[in-house]
Amino acid sequence: MDDQTSERTGRSAETGDRAPQHAVVEGQHLLSQLVAHLREHRTRLREEWAARIQQSHLLSAMTPQEMAAETTSVYDNYVEVLETGSVEALQHYARDLSERIIPRGVETHEVVGIVLLLRDVLARSLFEKYQRDFGLLNEVLDAYEPAANRIANTVAVSFVDERERVIRQQQDAIRELSTPVLPVRERLLILPIIGVLDSDRARQLTEQLLSGIRKHRAKVVVIDITGAPDVDQTVANHLVQTVDASRLMGASVIITGLSPKIAQTLVTIGVDLSKMNTIGDLQGGLEEAERLLGYTVTRKEGSTSS
Amino acid sequence: MRQGSTLIASVHTALDDTELVRFEHDLIAQIGEHRSPGVIIDVAALDVIDSFAALTLRRIAEMARLRGALTVIVGIQPEVAFTMVQLGMGTGDVPTALDLDEGLIVLADQGRGREAPSASSSWGTTP
Numbered sequence: 311m312d313d314q315t316s317e318r319t320g321r322s323a324e325t326g327d328r329a330p331q332h333a334v335v336e337g338q339h340l341l342s343q344l345v346a347h348l349r350e351h352r353t354r355l356r357e358e359w360a361a362r363i364q365q366s367h368l369l370s371a372m373t374p375q376e377m378a379a380e381t382t383s384v385y386d387n388y389v390e391v392l393e394t395g396s397v398e399a400l401q402h403y404a405r406d407l408s409e410r411i412i413p414r415g416v417e418t419h420e421v422v423g424i425v426l427l428l429r430d431v432l433a434r435s436l437f438e439k440y441q442r443d444f445g446l447l448n449e450v451l452d453a454y455e456p457a458a459n460r461i462a463n464t465v466a467v468s469f470v471d472e473r474e475r476v477i478r479q480q481q482d483a484i485r486e487l488s489t490p491v492l493p494v495r496e497r498l499l500i501l502p503i504i505g506v507l508d509s510d511r512a513r514q515l516t517e518q519l520l521s522g523i524r525k526h527r528a529k530v531v532v533i534d535i536t537g538a539p540d541v542d543q544t545v546a547n548h549l550v551q552t553v554d555a556s557r558l559m560g561a562s563v564i565i566t567g568l569s570p571k572i573a574q575t576l577v578t579i580g581v582d583l584s585k586m587n588t589i590g591d592l593q594g595g596l597e598e599a600e601r602l603l604g605y606t607v608t609r610k611e612g613s614t615s616s
Numbered sequence: 617m618r619q620g621s622t623l624i625a626s627v628h629t630a631l632d633d634t635e636l637v638r639f640e641h642d643l644i645a646q647i648g649e650h651r652s653p654g655v656i657i658d659v660a661a662l663d664v665i666d667s668f669a670a671l672t673l674r675r676i677a678e679m680a681r682l683r684g685a686l687t688v689i690v691g692i693q694p695e696v697a698f699t700m701v702q703l704g705m706g707t708g709d710v711p712t713a714l715d716l717d718e719g720l721i722v723l724a725d726q727g728r729g730r731e732a733p734s735a736s737s738s739w740g741t742t743p
Contacts, residue, residue, distance in 0.1 A: 520694030527714055554706055555697040560690070560713035560722075 504537030536567030660691030
Protein backbone atom coordinates (compact mmCIF):
# COMPACT_ATOMS: atom_id res chain seq x y z
CA MET A 311 0.00 0.00 0.00
CA ASP A 312 2.79 2.36 0.96
CA ASP A 313 4.65 1.57 -2.23
CA GLN A 314 1.63 2.17 -4.29
CA THR A 315 0.83 5.51 -2.74
CA SER A 316 4.37 6.75 -2.93
CA GLU A 317 4.48 5.64 -6.54
CA ARG A 318 1.34 7.54 -7.23
CA THR A 319 2.62 10.58 -5.41
CA GLY A 320 5.75 10.39 -7.45
CA ARG A 321 3.88 10.17 -10.69
CA SER A 322 1.53 13.01 -9.93
CA ALA A 323 4.47 15.12 -8.80
CA GLU A 324 6.09 14.38 -12.15
CA THR A 325 3.09 15.28 -14.20
CA GLY A 326 2.16 18.11 -11.91
CA ASP A 327 -1.32 16.63 -11.85
CA ARG A 328 -3.26 17.29 -8.64
CA ALA A 329 -4.91 13.90 -8.29
CA PRO A 330 -7.22 13.39 -5.33
CA GLN A 331 -4.92 10.75 -3.87
CA HIS A 332 -2.17 13.23 -3.98
CA ALA A 333 -4.21 15.73 -2.06
CA VAL A 334 -5.12 13.14 0.55
CA VAL A 335 -1.57 12.04 1.12
CA GLU A 336 -0.40 15.60 1.18
CA GLY A 337 -3.27 16.45 3.52
CA GLN A 338 -2.35 13.68 5.90
CA HIS A 339 1.19 14.74 5.90
CA LEU A 340 0.22 18.31 6.58
CA LEU A 341 -2.18 17.24 9.31
CA SER A 342 0.51 15.40 11.20
CA GLN A 343 2.73 18.43 10.84
CA LEU A 344 -0.13 20.51 12.10
CA VAL A 345 -0.79 18.24 15.05
CA ALA A 346 2.88 18.41 16.00
CA HIS A 347 2.67 22.16 15.87
CA LEU A 348 -0.44 22.25 18.01
CA ARG A 349 1.12 19.90 20.53
CA GLU A 350 4.20 22.01 20.73
CA HIS A 351 2.34 25.21 21.51
CA ARG A 352 -0.31 23.51 23.60
CA THR A 353 -0.08 25.67 26.72
CA ARG A 354 0.14 28.96 24.92
CA LEU A 355 -2.74 28.24 22.58
CA ARG A 356 -4.90 26.83 25.31
CA GLU A 357 -4.40 29.92 27.41
CA GLU A 358 -5.15 32.14 24.51
CA TRP A 359 -8.30 30.20 23.91
CA ALA A 360 -9.35 30.41 27.57
CA ALA A 361 -8.72 34.15 27.51
CA ARG A 362 -10.91 34.55 24.47
CA ILE A 363 -13.65 32.50 26.05
CA GLN A 364 -13.55 34.84 29.02
CA GLN A 365 -13.54 37.86 26.76
CA SER A 366 -16.71 36.72 25.08
CA HIS A 367 -18.30 36.00 28.49
CA LEU A 368 -18.99 32.41 27.60
CA LEU A 369 -19.24 29.65 30.19
CA SER A 370 -19.65 32.16 33.00
CA ALA A 371 -21.25 29.37 35.02
CA MET A 372 -17.86 27.72 35.45
CA THR A 373 -15.09 28.51 37.91
CA PRO A 374 -11.64 29.34 36.45
CA GLN A 375 -10.24 26.01 37.69
CA GLU A 376 -12.98 24.02 36.02
CA MET A 377 -12.53 26.07 32.91
CA ALA A 378 -8.83 25.29 32.87
CA ALA A 379 -9.47 21.59 33.31
CA GLU A 380 -12.21 21.48 30.68
CA THR A 381 -10.34 23.56 28.15
CA THR A 382 -7.29 21.33 28.53
CA SER A 383 -9.24 18.18 27.88
CA VAL A 384 -11.23 19.71 25.05
CA TYR A 385 -8.00 20.92 23.49
CA ASP A 386 -6.36 17.50 23.77
CA ASN A 387 -9.40 15.81 22.37
CA TYR A 388 -9.51 18.29 19.55
CA VAL A 389 -5.93 17.69 18.58
CA GLU A 390 -6.40 13.97 18.84
CA VAL A 391 -9.34 14.07 16.45
CA LEU A 392 -7.30 16.15 14.02
CA GLU A 393 -4.64 13.50 14.20
CA THR A 394 -6.69 10.34 13.98
CA GLY A 395 -9.72 11.64 12.11
CA SER A 396 -11.94 9.49 14.33
CA VAL A 397 -14.64 11.45 16.08
CA GLU A 398 -15.86 8.64 18.30
CA ALA A 399 -13.77 9.51 21.33
CA LEU A 400 -14.73 13.13 20.95
CA GLN A 401 -18.38 12.23 20.61
CA HIS A 402 -18.14 10.30 23.81
CA TYR A 403 -16.34 13.11 25.55
CA ALA A 404 -18.79 15.71 24.29
CA ARG A 405 -21.71 13.69 25.56
CA ASP A 406 -20.00 13.30 28.88
CA LEU A 407 -19.25 17.00 29.06
CA SER A 408 -22.81 17.90 28.13
CA GLU A 409 -24.09 15.66 30.87
CA ARG A 410 -22.02 17.61 33.36
CA ILE A 411 -22.72 21.10 32.16
CA ILE A 412 -26.35 20.99 31.06
CA PRO A 413 -27.68 20.92 34.63
CA ARG A 414 -25.65 24.06 35.32
CA GLY A 415 -27.47 26.03 32.69
CA VAL A 416 -24.88 26.11 29.92
CA GLU A 417 -26.57 27.05 26.68
CA THR A 418 -26.12 25.58 23.25
CA HIS A 419 -24.71 28.81 21.85
CA GLU A 420 -21.99 28.78 24.50
CA VAL A 421 -20.85 25.30 23.66
CA VAL A 422 -20.83 25.96 19.94
CA GLY A 423 -19.20 29.29 20.65
CA ILE A 424 -16.24 27.88 22.52
CA VAL A 425 -15.60 25.21 19.93
CA LEU A 426 -15.65 27.80 17.17
CA LEU A 427 -13.34 30.01 19.23
CA LEU A 428 -10.88 27.17 19.55
CA ARG A 429 -11.07 26.65 15.82
CA ASP A 430 -10.31 30.32 15.25
CA VAL A 431 -7.48 30.41 17.77
CA LEU A 432 -5.82 27.44 16.12
CA ALA A 433 -6.38 28.83 12.66
CA ARG A 434 -4.76 32.08 13.73
CA SER A 435 -1.73 30.26 15.01
CA LEU A 436 -1.49 28.48 11.69
CA PHE A 437 -1.64 31.81 9.85
CA GLU A 438 1.20 33.01 12.00
CA LYS A 439 3.31 29.94 11.43
CA TYR A 440 2.86 29.73 7.69
CA GLN A 441 2.54 33.41 6.85
CA ARG A 442 5.72 33.31 4.81
CA ASP A 443 4.48 30.65 2.46
CA PHE A 444 1.03 31.46 1.19
CA GLY A 445 0.66 28.32 -0.89
CA LEU A 446 1.57 26.08 1.99
CA LEU A 447 -0.81 27.97 4.27
CA ASN A 448 -3.58 27.35 1.80
CA GLU A 449 -2.88 23.64 1.79
CA VAL A 450 -2.64 23.49 5.56
CA LEU A 451 -6.00 25.21 5.83
CA ASP A 452 -7.42 22.83 3.24
CA ALA A 453 -6.50 19.97 5.51
CA TYR A 454 -7.43 21.70 8.72
CA GLU A 455 -10.78 23.22 7.93
CA PRO A 456 -12.85 20.12 7.11
CA ALA A 457 -11.52 18.37 10.19
CA ALA A 458 -12.19 21.38 12.38
CA ASN A 459 -15.68 21.80 11.01
CA ARG A 460 -16.43 18.17 11.58
CA ILE A 461 -15.34 18.56 15.18
CA ALA A 462 -17.53 21.61 15.70
CA ASN A 463 -20.40 19.70 14.17
CA THR A 464 -19.85 16.66 16.35
CA VAL A 465 -19.68 18.65 19.55
CA ALA A 466 -22.80 20.62 18.73
CA VAL A 467 -24.75 17.54 17.73
CA SER A 468 -23.65 15.64 20.82
CA PHE A 469 -24.66 18.54 23.00
CA VAL A 470 -28.07 18.85 21.44
CA ASP A 471 -28.56 15.08 21.57
CA GLU A 472 -27.77 15.07 25.24
CA ARG A 473 -30.13 17.94 25.77
CA GLU A 474 -32.91 16.12 23.99
CA ARG A 475 -32.23 13.04 26.03
CA VAL A 476 -32.64 15.07 29.21
CA ILE A 477 -35.86 16.58 27.88
CA ARG A 478 -37.22 13.17 26.98
CA GLN A 479 -36.37 11.89 30.42
CA GLN A 480 -38.18 14.79 32.01
CA GLN A 481 -41.18 14.28 29.79
CA ASP A 482 -41.38 10.68 30.92
CA ALA A 483 -41.14 11.79 34.51
CA ILE A 484 -43.90 14.34 34.04
CA ARG A 485 -46.10 11.80 32.33
CA GLU A 486 -45.54 9.39 35.18
CA LEU A 487 -46.30 12.08 37.74
CA SER A 488 -49.38 13.34 35.97
CA THR A 489 -51.50 10.39 37.01
CA PRO A 490 -50.27 9.14 40.36
CA VAL A 491 -52.07 6.19 41.87
CA LEU A 492 -51.56 6.47 45.60
CA PRO A 493 -52.32 3.81 48.16
CA VAL A 494 -53.69 5.58 51.24
CA ARG A 495 -54.72 2.63 53.31
CA GLU A 496 -54.64 -1.05 52.74
CA ARG A 497 -56.90 -1.68 49.73
CA LEU A 498 -57.75 1.99 49.27
CA LEU A 499 -56.28 3.99 46.40
CA ILE A 500 -56.52 7.68 45.67
CA LEU A 501 -56.16 9.02 42.18
CA PRO A 502 -56.00 12.79 42.15
CA ILE A 503 -56.42 14.30 38.71
CA ILE A 504 -54.93 17.74 38.31
CA GLY A 505 -54.93 19.71 35.11
CA VAL A 506 -56.64 19.23 31.81
CA LEU A 507 -57.64 15.68 31.01
CA ASP A 508 -57.14 14.98 27.34
CA SER A 509 -57.90 11.63 25.81
CA ASP A 510 -54.24 10.56 25.89
CA ARG A 511 -53.99 11.24 29.56
CA ALA A 512 -57.33 9.64 30.21
CA ARG A 513 -56.18 6.43 28.53
CA GLN A 514 -53.02 6.44 30.55
CA LEU A 515 -55.00 7.08 33.69
CA THR A 516 -57.14 4.04 33.01
CA GLU A 517 -54.13 1.84 32.48
CA GLN A 518 -52.44 3.03 35.63
CA LEU A 519 -55.58 2.72 37.68
CA LEU A 520 -56.42 -0.81 36.53
CA SER A 521 -52.91 -2.09 37.07
CA GLY A 522 -52.83 -0.22 40.38
CA ILE A 523 -55.98 -2.01 41.46
CA ARG A 524 -54.39 -5.32 40.73
CA LYS A 525 -51.06 -4.44 42.28
CA HIS A 526 -52.46 -3.10 45.52
CA ARG A 527 -55.46 -5.44 45.57
CA ALA A 528 -57.66 -2.40 45.99
CA LYS A 529 -61.31 -2.63 46.99
CA VAL A 530 -62.08 1.05 46.84
CA VAL A 531 -60.68 3.76 44.60
CA VAL A 532 -61.29 7.44 45.13
CA ILE A 533 -60.87 9.49 41.96
CA ASP A 534 -60.62 13.15 42.87
CA ILE A 535 -61.18 15.48 39.96
CA THR A 536 -61.25 18.72 41.93
CA GLY A 537 -58.20 19.82 39.98
CA ALA A 538 -59.62 19.10 36.55
CA PRO A 539 -61.14 22.24 35.07
CA ASP A 540 -63.15 20.63 32.33
CA VAL A 541 -63.69 17.39 30.50
CA ASP A 542 -65.01 16.87 27.01
CA GLN A 543 -67.47 14.20 25.99
CA THR A 544 -64.87 11.63 25.01
CA VAL A 545 -63.04 11.95 28.26
CA ALA A 546 -66.22 11.89 30.29
CA ASN A 547 -67.22 8.70 28.54
CA HIS A 548 -63.78 7.31 29.14
CA LEU A 549 -64.11 8.13 32.81
CA VAL A 550 -67.37 6.26 33.04
CA GLN A 551 -65.82 3.29 31.26
CA THR A 552 -62.92 3.37 33.68
CA VAL A 553 -65.35 3.20 36.57
CA ASP A 554 -67.09 0.22 34.98
CA ALA A 555 -63.81 -1.54 34.26
CA SER A 556 -62.69 -1.02 37.85
CA ARG A 557 -65.92 -2.55 39.00
CA LEU A 558 -65.23 -5.58 36.81
CA MET A 559 -61.97 -5.92 38.66
CA GLY A 560 -63.80 -5.93 41.94
CA ALA A 561 -63.07 -2.41 43.07
CA SER A 562 -65.72 0.21 43.70
CA VAL A 563 -64.95 3.70 42.56
CA ILE A 564 -65.91 6.86 44.33
CA ILE A 565 -65.64 10.07 42.34
CA THR A 566 -65.20 13.24 44.28
CA GLY A 567 -64.89 16.91 43.49
CA LEU A 568 -67.07 16.99 40.39
CA SER A 569 -67.24 20.60 39.34
CA PRO A 570 -70.63 21.97 38.26
CA LYS A 571 -69.37 22.13 34.70
CA ILE A 572 -68.25 18.51 34.61
CA ALA A 573 -71.46 17.40 36.28
CA GLN A 574 -73.34 19.21 33.55
CA THR A 575 -71.26 17.55 30.86
CA LEU A 576 -71.82 14.10 32.32
CA VAL A 577 -75.57 14.60 32.52
CA THR A 578 -75.74 16.11 29.04
CA ILE A 579 -74.06 13.12 27.41
CA GLY A 580 -76.63 10.98 29.08
CA VAL A 581 -74.27 8.29 30.33
CA ASP A 582 -75.70 5.96 32.90
CA LEU A 583 -74.62 7.54 36.14
CA SER A 584 -76.73 5.44 38.44
CA LYS A 585 -73.81 3.17 39.21
CA MET A 586 -71.42 6.05 39.77
CA ASN A 587 -70.79 6.73 43.38
CA THR A 588 -70.08 10.42 43.63
CA ILE A 589 -69.44 12.49 46.70
CA GLY A 590 -68.93 16.22 46.97
CA ASP A 591 -65.38 16.53 48.13
CA LEU A 592 -62.31 14.42 48.72
CA GLN A 593 -62.82 14.40 52.46
CA GLY A 594 -66.30 13.00 52.12
CA GLY A 595 -65.00 10.51 49.58
CA LEU A 596 -62.34 9.23 51.93
CA GLU A 597 -64.84 8.92 54.74
CA GLU A 598 -67.17 6.95 52.50
CA ALA A 599 -64.29 4.75 51.36
CA GLU A 600 -63.31 4.06 54.94
CA ARG A 601 -66.88 3.19 55.72
CA LEU A 602 -66.97 0.75 52.79
CA LEU A 603 -63.76 -0.85 53.98
CA GLY A 604 -64.99 -1.00 57.55
CA TYR A 605 -62.52 1.44 59.01
CA THR A 606 -63.50 3.79 61.75
CA VAL A 607 -61.21 6.68 62.42
CA THR A 608 -61.22 7.78 66.01
CA ARG A 609 -59.62 10.86 67.53
CA LYS A 610 -57.44 10.10 70.49
CA GLU A 611 -59.14 12.68 72.73
CA GLY A 612 -62.24 10.61 72.43
CA SER A 613 -64.22 12.63 69.94
CA THR A 614 -64.94 10.64 66.80
CA SER A 615 -64.32 12.26 63.49
CA SER A 616 -65.42 9.67 61.06
CA MET B 617 -63.27 -27.69 41.52
CA ARG B 618 -65.20 -27.74 44.72
CA GLN B 619 -64.21 -26.00 47.91
CA GLY B 620 -66.48 -26.64 50.82
CA SER B 621 -69.92 -25.88 49.53
CA THR B 622 -68.68 -23.34 47.04
CA LEU B 623 -68.30 -24.37 43.46
CA ILE B 624 -65.15 -23.00 41.87
CA ALA B 625 -64.81 -23.18 38.12
CA SER B 626 -61.62 -21.89 36.69
CA VAL B 627 -61.27 -21.45 32.96
CA HIS B 628 -57.76 -22.30 31.89
CA THR B 629 -57.72 -21.78 28.19
CA ALA B 630 -59.70 -19.75 25.74
CA LEU B 631 -62.98 -21.55 25.12
CA ASP B 632 -64.75 -21.55 21.79
CA ASP B 633 -68.49 -21.21 21.57
CA THR B 634 -69.37 -24.91 21.79
CA GLU B 635 -67.04 -25.39 24.73
CA LEU B 636 -68.67 -22.44 26.41
CA VAL B 637 -72.09 -23.99 25.99
CA ARG B 638 -70.85 -27.28 27.42
CA PHE B 639 -69.21 -25.40 30.27
CA GLU B 640 -72.53 -23.73 30.97
CA HIS B 641 -74.39 -27.05 31.05
CA ASP B 642 -71.85 -28.77 33.26
CA LEU B 643 -71.74 -25.95 35.73
CA ILE B 644 -75.49 -25.62 36.06
CA ALA B 645 -75.84 -29.37 36.51
CA GLN B 646 -73.20 -29.38 39.20
CA ILE B 647 -74.87 -26.62 41.17
CA GLY B 648 -77.81 -28.92 41.63
CA GLU B 649 -75.66 -31.94 42.39
CA HIS B 650 -73.64 -30.29 45.08
CA ARG B 651 -76.39 -28.04 46.35
CA SER B 652 -73.93 -25.19 46.16
CA PRO B 653 -75.07 -21.83 47.43
CA GLY B 654 -72.15 -20.04 45.77
CA VAL B 655 -70.30 -20.28 42.47
CA ILE B 656 -67.02 -18.63 41.56
CA ILE B 657 -65.91 -18.45 37.95
CA ASP B 658 -62.23 -17.64 37.63
CA VAL B 659 -61.30 -16.14 34.28
CA ALA B 660 -57.80 -14.98 35.21
CA ALA B 661 -56.28 -17.10 32.46
CA LEU B 662 -58.33 -15.48 29.73
CA ASP B 663 -56.83 -12.58 27.89
CA VAL B 664 -59.81 -12.21 25.61
CA ILE B 665 -63.47 -12.26 26.61
CA ASP B 666 -65.69 -11.83 23.60
CA SER B 667 -69.32 -10.86 23.64
CA PHE B 668 -70.51 -14.45 23.53
CA ALA B 669 -68.35 -15.39 26.49
CA ALA B 670 -69.59 -12.37 28.42
CA LEU B 671 -73.15 -13.27 27.55
CA THR B 672 -72.60 -16.87 28.63
CA LEU B 673 -71.17 -15.75 31.93
CA ARG B 674 -74.21 -13.58 32.49
CA ARG B 675 -76.52 -16.45 31.54
CA ILE B 676 -74.75 -18.82 33.90
CA ALA B 677 -75.13 -16.33 36.71
CA GLU B 678 -78.80 -15.87 35.97
CA MET B 679 -79.46 -19.60 35.78
CA ALA B 680 -77.45 -20.20 38.92
CA ARG B 681 -79.54 -17.60 40.68
CA LEU B 682 -82.68 -19.42 39.60
CA ARG B 683 -81.21 -22.59 41.06
CA GLY B 684 -80.39 -20.82 44.28
CA ALA B 685 -76.71 -20.01 43.93
CA LEU B 686 -74.89 -16.71 43.82
CA THR B 687 -72.23 -16.33 41.13
CA VAL B 688 -69.10 -14.24 41.39
CA ILE B 689 -66.76 -13.69 38.48
CA VAL B 690 -63.17 -13.23 39.52
CA GLY B 691 -59.81 -12.50 37.97
CA ILE B 692 -60.74 -10.29 35.04
CA GLN B 693 -57.49 -8.84 33.67
CA PRO B 694 -57.15 -5.05 33.47
CA GLU B 695 -56.96 -5.00 29.66
CA VAL B 696 -59.87 -7.40 29.38
CA ALA B 697 -61.92 -5.31 31.77
CA PHE B 698 -61.37 -2.17 29.78
CA THR B 699 -62.05 -3.84 26.45
CA MET B 700 -65.26 -5.33 27.75
CA VAL B 701 -66.42 -1.94 28.94
CA GLN B 702 -65.46 -0.26 25.69
CA LEU B 703 -67.45 -2.81 23.74
CA GLY B 704 -70.38 -2.16 26.01
CA MET B 705 -70.55 -5.63 27.51
CA GLY B 706 -70.31 -5.62 31.23
CA THR B 707 -71.23 -8.47 33.50
CA GLY B 708 -74.62 -6.98 34.19
CA ASP B 709 -75.59 -7.41 37.79
CA VAL B 710 -73.14 -10.24 38.38
CA PRO B 711 -70.73 -9.33 41.16
CA THR B 712 -67.06 -9.37 40.31
CA ALA B 713 -63.95 -9.61 42.43
CA LEU B 714 -60.23 -9.27 41.97
CA ASP B 715 -59.24 -12.87 42.59
CA LEU B 716 -60.40 -16.12 44.17
CA ASP B 717 -59.83 -15.01 47.74
CA GLU B 718 -61.83 -11.88 47.14
CA GLY B 719 -64.56 -13.88 45.46
CA LEU B 720 -64.85 -16.16 48.47
CA ILE B 721 -65.07 -13.11 50.71
CA VAL B 722 -67.84 -11.68 48.55
CA LEU B 723 -69.77 -14.94 48.88
CA ALA B 724 -69.15 -15.03 52.62
CA ASP B 725 -70.46 -11.47 52.92
CA GLN B 726 -73.61 -12.55 51.16
CA GLY B 727 -73.96 -15.41 53.61
CA ARG B 728 -73.50 -17.98 50.86
CA GLY B 729 -69.97 -19.16 51.43
CA ARG B 730 -70.09 -20.73 54.89
CA GLU B 731 -67.12 -20.08 57.13
CA ALA B 732 -64.00 -18.59 55.60
CA PRO B 733 -62.41 -21.30 53.50
CA SER B 734 -59.07 -22.73 54.53
CA ALA B 735 -56.01 -22.70 52.36
CA SER B 736 -57.09 -22.83 48.77
CA SER B 737 -55.18 -25.82 47.57
CA SER B 738 -56.66 -28.52 45.44
CA TRP B 739 -59.34 -28.09 42.92
CA GLY B 740 -59.59 -29.72 39.60
CA THR B 741 -58.22 -28.33 36.42
CA THR B 742 -60.84 -28.65 33.76
CA PRO B 743 -64.14 -26.91 34.15
